[in-house]
Structure formats: structure tokens, C-alpha cells
Amino acid sequence: MLRLPAFTFHQPETIEEAVALLATDPAHTRVVAGGTDLFPNMKRRHQGAESVVSLRGIDALHGITESKDGSVIIGATTTLDAITRDEQIQQKYPSLVTAVASISSPVLRNAGTIGGNLCLDTRCTYYNQNEEWRRSIDYCMKEQGDICWVAPSSPRCWAVSSGDSVPMLCALGAEITLVSSEGERTLPLAELFRDDGIDYLSKRPDEILTTIRIPSPSGARTGFWKLRRRGSIDFGVLSVAVSGWCNGNTTDRIEIWLGSVGSTPVRCTASIAALIGKPLDDETIAAAAALARKSAGANPLGNTDFVPQWRGKMIEKYVEAVLREVAGLPRQRMVPRHGSEKWPS
Amino acid sequence: MSQQSTTRTLRVNGEPQQVAFAVHHSLLEVLREELGLTGTKHGCELGECGTCTVLIDGKPVLSCLELAAECEGRSIETVEGMMQGNQLHPLQSCFADLGAAQCGYCTPGILLAAQALLAENDSPTRDQIVEALSGNLCRCTGYHKILEAIEWAAARLRGDDQYQPPNSAIYGDPVPGKQAKDV
């Protein structure tokens, strides 16, 4: 048996109780929601905690509500499965359903939560291994060691930001709320992430994520594609999320985001600038897709499945495919398997 | 670090049982080691294979990533609870009759994932079955007979006794390129 290390366990019923528990010793305490990221990591002994605080018993963190301005608020411990089955989300943010349905596998989505997906640990072939494996080549700098095995001369860690809901929620302009015993703050989701494989969140250890607010889509056309080896279970090596607002022949506003190509979600600023005010047609899309590959932060290295050069090339191909889908142009590539989109609500 | 233990009442296959365990133990460990229910298998123990699947409040989840301490007050169903008295569940008898289990290691998890699917959809399409099982790996059968057995069991559960799995599912296709028909 691959067992968890011993810890003390807390099951608070309110947010106040939970943040008070975290405030006592944030450096040695971790919160758990679905446990589908934290527990494998603790079993492999690359994340540890003396004390674990479960958020599952806190009713206030759970569920999906619509507010008067048409935005939708999702509680952090809402399961991924519940999101894919929610009629409001299906209707307003169909590409979010595609993105969430592409995460892990149906059994894992019954436990995994949206908050856990946003706070997911960064991933790397040299890190997501058991203790014996890591000891045998010597630990890397993300955990205990001094060196990065992917880029040995590099002073930093390049572990990969892999939450598949992240690029889609960034493209939709989502905001999050973080709560600690000192109060609460609301920030754009994109500001939660830092371009550093070790210190990948701007969230403090004593803060918990309570809600995600997605503004009303008001006419946005959206798309999401994910690249991975198998159609289930595997983490992605690239995800592309687009949300575009077009008026007749011109693109008023467009958001293009990449996931799993670096330590942080990547906004394709040059591609976006190239499309504003232009129609979405074969030429403009091809040009924007070519720019996407050069976006700052999009830096596939040898620490995930597949060869980095090919993953780089696929950024261009997938951005082109998703933009074509958003523009309603004919498909030129096979759509990947994204999971249970057609399940009943 | 010293272990914190706890005593909880877990309702497994309809029966409430008081059980003592360390708080960091997974439901999988408690089912197998404290309750002696070894029908639930342990494979990767990291969420990647699905063989430890059980139903919690009717939903299939991975018992290797679930803390037993979080399961109090929830209804847990394992493969041991599928039989009614001496009667196999239709999924179990269809799996047995079609040879949908070879080594059998993946079978308990797949039976439960299939049971949950059929509870919400009594006539799933082939694609919906594939999707529902896409977190459960089988290294032996090639999945074909598993899918046929679930379709057969679904028909039996709907009361359709006329349904027959295709001959190729029972006898295989002995000559490449030819269908095993009229056997």
C-alpha cells in the first residue's frame, strides 16, 4: 500500500473556523477539498503537512448561484462533475463545460473541485515521482534539492501550470475571492498566478479561495481545445481557451489564453492585438496563431509528455483551430476527445 | 509524528458499522484492512487506474483518494453489496457469462462505475458507456466484452429478456475478416 503520511485532521463547518485553523500554523497546514491533487502528492512525499483542514463540510463554499447582473458565482468546493451538469453553466459558458469535462476522468471529477483545480500544484516529470525515484537521481529544487533537472543551468523551476479550467476562466474574465483571518480580497483570477514553478500562486498559505465569479458572457463566442495522449485521465500538455466578442465584421474584444505551456497561464497578447478591429478570417487567424507560439511565458520544456518542439508547434495549430471554431469557419483538424459534455444535468 | 485515531460509524452496503482507524487512512485502507472487504482492489493508489472505485452516495469515486474520516454519514457501496442474497446482480452475471472479466482485478471498480451509469441512464449508448468507464483501466480484456456485458445487463435491467449479445461477443471472431455468425 502507498500510504499517506500521518497528519492531524480537521473538519470545520464554517469559513471562520477554517481560516482560524489555518492562521495557527500556515506553514505546516494545508487545506484539502477533493484531495485528488493533494493526496497523490502527499503519498509520493513531495507535498507534506502536519495538519490537514478539510473544506468539504463548509456548506457556504458549495454551489452555483446567479447574481442580478447576470454573472455566475461558483463556490470553491463545487465538484467538477456538478459544474458540467449545471444547466446555467451549460447555457452561458458552454466552453467552460468542455474545459471542465476534459479534466482527469469521470470518477475523479466526482471528487475534484474547481477551487482545487485553480490551486493545483505545478507539475513536472522529475517531480511527480515517488520518493525512491526522486532520491535516486537526487532531489530537484522544487523539493529539497538545489538543481533543476529540466534546465540544469537555470536558477528557477519550470514546473507546469496544468489546471485546465484556468485558461478558460481567465479568458472569461473570472474573479476570485480569497479569505483569511485578516479579511478578504477580490482579484482577477489571472492575478492568482505567478510565473514560478515553486511559488506559483499569489495566494498566501493562510488564505482560502472561497468563490469564483464569472461575468455575464454577453454575446461572447468561446472555444476550448486540449491536447493530451489519451482522451481521459492524462493531464494536458496544451490547452487553448478563447472568448471573443465580434460586431459584424470586426473583433471588438478577444481573449486568447494557453494552459500547460509554462509555469503560469499565458495570455497571447500579440495575437490579441493583431485581431482587434479586424474580421476573423483565414488570414487574420493564421497570422494570430503564428504569433501565439511566441507569447511570453509559453515555453514548453522537456518536463511533460511529448517532445517540446512538437508541443510548441501545436500551440500554433490549436490556437488556429480554436479561433476557426469561434469564427464559425470549417474545421481543418480533428476535434480532440474532451469528455462527458453530453451528460444529463 | 504520532497518529491521531478516530472512531466513526460508516454505513457500508446498507449496514452501519463502528470502526476505529487512524485519521490519515484512506477509505480503501479501512475497507480492506479494518472491515475485511477485500473486493475493492488497490492498484496505483494515485487516482490513475480506477480499480479502487466504490459508490459514495451513489456516485463512483476513488477510495484510494478518499479519507475514511470524511465518509461518516454517507452511504458507501462496494462490490460485496451488489448481490441480493444468493442472486448475482445482472451486471455480475452478464460479466461472468460473457467472460468480461479475465484476471478480474479491474472488475469490482468497473461493475460499480457501470452500476452508477445504469442507475441514471437505463439505455446508454456505446459512447456513453465508454465515457462513464473512462477512468477505469483494464489490462486484459481489451474492453470489448466489458462494453457488451454492460449493454446486455442494461437490457436485462430494463426487463428486455429478448436481447442477445452479438455472437462475436460470445464466441469471438475466429477467422480474421469473417464474422462469427450462426454458431
Ligand SMILES: Cc1cc2nc3c(=O)[nH]c(=O)nc-3n(C[C@H](O)[C@H](O)[C@H](O)COP(=O)(O)OP(=O)(O)OC[C@H]3O[C@@H](n4cnc5c(N)ncnc54)[C@H](O)[C@@H]3O)c2cc1C
Ligand atoms: C490521474 C489524475 C489525472 C488528473 N488529470 C487532470 C487534468 O487532466 N487536468 C487538470 O486540470 N487536473 C487534473 N488532475 C488534478 C486534479 O484532479 C484536479 O485539478 C482537481 O480539480 C483538483 O481539485 P481537488 O479538489 O481534488 O484538489 P485538492 O487535492 O483538494 O487540492 C489541490 C490544491 O489546492 C489547494 N486547495 C484546494 N481547494 C482550495 C481552496 N478552496 N482554497 C485554497 N486552497 C485550496 C489544496 O491545498 C491543494 O494544494 C488529475 C489528477 C489525477 C490524480
Ligand code: SF4
Ligand atoms: S522544473 Fe526543474 S526544479 Fe521544477 S520540478 Fe521540474 S526538475 Fe524540479
Ligand code: FES
Ligand atoms: S488504486 Fe485508486 S485509482 Fe488506482
Ligand code: FES
Ligand atoms: S480483467 Fe484483468 S485488468 Fe481487467
